[in-house]
Amino acid sequence: MVSKLIIPIFILIIVFYGFIKKVDIYDSFLNGAKEGLITCFNIFPSILAMVFAVNIFLESNFLNTAFSFLLPVLSKFNLPLDIIPMALLRPISGTASLSIMNDIFTNYGPDSFVGLLASTIQGSTDTTIYVLALYFSSIKVTKIKHALYNGLFADLIGITASFIVVSLLF
Amino acid sequence: MVAFIWAFLIIVGVVFSLLSGNVISLNDTILTSANSGLKMMMDLLPIIVLWTGIMKIAEDSGMLNKISKFLYPLLSKLFPCVPKDNPALGYIASNIAANAMGLGSAATPFGLKAMNELQKINLQKDTATEPMITFLILNTSGVTIVPTTTIALRLMHGSVNPESIIITSLIATFCSSFAGLVLDYFIRRKNNGI
Numbered sequence: 001m002v003s004k005l006i007i008p009i010f011i012l013i014i015v016f017y018g019f020i021k022k023v024d025i026y027d028s029f030l031n032g033a034k035e036g037l038i039t040c041f042n043i044f045p046s047i048l049a050m051v052f053a054v055n056i057f058l059e060s061n062f063l064n065t066a067f068s069f070l071l072p073v074l075s076k077f078n079l080p081l082d083i084i085p086m087a088l089l090r091p092i093s094g095t096a097s098l099s100i101m102n103d104i105f106t107n108y109g110p111d112s113f114v115g116l117l118a119s120t121i122q123g124s125t126d127t128t129i130y131v132l133a134l135y136f137s138s139i140k141v142t143k144i145k146h147a148l149y150n151g152l153f154a155d156l157i158g159i160t161a162s163f164i165v166v167s168l169l170f
Numbered sequence: 171m172v173a174f175i176w177a178f179l180i181i182v183g184v185v186f187s188l189l190s191g192n193v194i195s196l197n198d199t200i201l202t203s204a205n206s207g208l209k210m211m212m213d214l215l216p217i218i219v220l221w222t223g224i225m226k227i228a229e230d231s232g233m234l235n236k237i238s239k240f241l242y243p244l245l246s247k248l249f250p251c252v253p254k255d256n257p258a259l260g261y262i263a264s265n266i267a268a269n270a271m272g273l274g275s276a277a278t279p280f281g282l283k284a285m286n287e288l289q290k291i292n293l294q295k296d297t298a299t300e301p302m303i304t305f306l307i308l309n310t311s312g313v314t315i316v317p318t319t320t321i322a323l324r325l326m327h328g329s330v331n332p333e334s335i336i337i338t339s340l341i342a343t344f345c346s347s348f349a350g351l352v353l354d355y356f357i358r359r360k361n362n363g364i
Contacts, residue, residue, distance in 0.1 A: 014233060017231050017233050025227045025231075028223075028227045028230040028231075029223040029224065031223075032224070033220070033223035039286075040214070043211075047207055047210055047211050048204060049176060051207035051210055052207060053176050053180045056180055059196055059199040060190070060196070062186045098319070101320070101323065105323065105327040109329075110324040111331070111334075115324075115329075116335060116338070119317075119320050120335050120342055122319075123317030123336075124312055125312050127310075128310040129175055131309060133172050133175065135282065135306060135309075136172060137172065139285050141298050141302070142173070144298045145297070145298050147303045147306055150307055150357065151310045151311070154310065154350030155346060157350070158312070158345060158349075161342040
């Protein structure tokens with residue numbers, strides 16, 4: 001419920017503060033919105049490029065096949081196997097990992113161990129590759145140095161931590 | 171680097187589809203993916219335009235500057251190269267705050283603006299700067315306090331306690347952000363030859 005109050009109050013404070021500071025708030029809004037439109041214009045090609053490549057990759061079922069080769073190795077570690085495709089997809093596509101989580105909820109229930117683990121992973125990491133591509137291409141930066149592997153490293157730690165925490169708490 | 175990821179996704183996707191005889195669905199995917207890209211943009215566009223408008227008011231009234239100054243003691247540790255009253259710090263703070271509250275879509279415009287401001291103080295326009303990378307590590311390791319989408323989905327599937335994952339997500343998020351920042355810190359130190 002509290003989260004429903006944040007946006008209205010945030011907007012109220014900004015508009016009220018701008019008003020008492022005698023800023024032409026309407027003019028400011030229009031200028032900012034115009035900037036936003038230019039941003040959209042600039043990021044659209046990279047969004048299209050990313051959606052295109054990600055869709056081809058997902059459609060090929062490469063991950064599922066690669067995963068079936070890994071299966072004998074992973075089963076030795078006593079891991080819940082349904083979680084692996086979701087963990088692998090999480091950095092690439094938010095929608096894809098969300099739909100796998102939805103399947104896990106349908107098959108095992110949201111309060112099962114796998115369900116809780118999926119929820120925690122979904123809530124604790126972000127679509128690293130997608131965000132990097134979007135943010136860097138919006139300002140036309142092509143040399144991103146250690147951003148990618150550092151981000152993926154953080155995701156890996158996040159997924160490992162999710163597994164440990166959920167095992168300990170539930 | 172982005173080019174490498176892009177090439178990897180397309181080459182692996184196409185070659186693997188051809189090998190596994192998936193040509194028809196691959197064709198469909200290629201033809202419809204431009205449309206999915208446009209649809210995604212259509213979802214994003216009104217939110218970006220609205221929030222950049224709102225945030226421009228905060229910038230012009232000096233509110234964003236105040237937030238930047240207030241958070242400077244904390245943010246200066248993470249972003250030592252960004253000047254004190256740079257609006258980038260205000261946008262970074264807004265982005266992280268919006269992400270933390272689970273308002274992912276509202277966070278994107280702030281993040282794009284932050285990158286834009288950081289690019290203004292970048293001397294090599296085609297190369298990422300240290301503050302950009304630190305910011306994106308913080309952003310992609312997902313500092314989420316209330317994962318709204320996940321909770322909504324859990325509720326929909328009849329979870330007895332949909333909010334039970336807040337605490338586990340918080341701990342996992344903390345671990346990933348912390349690990350990301352530590353690695354970033356050591357890489358920066360090594361690059362600067364200290």
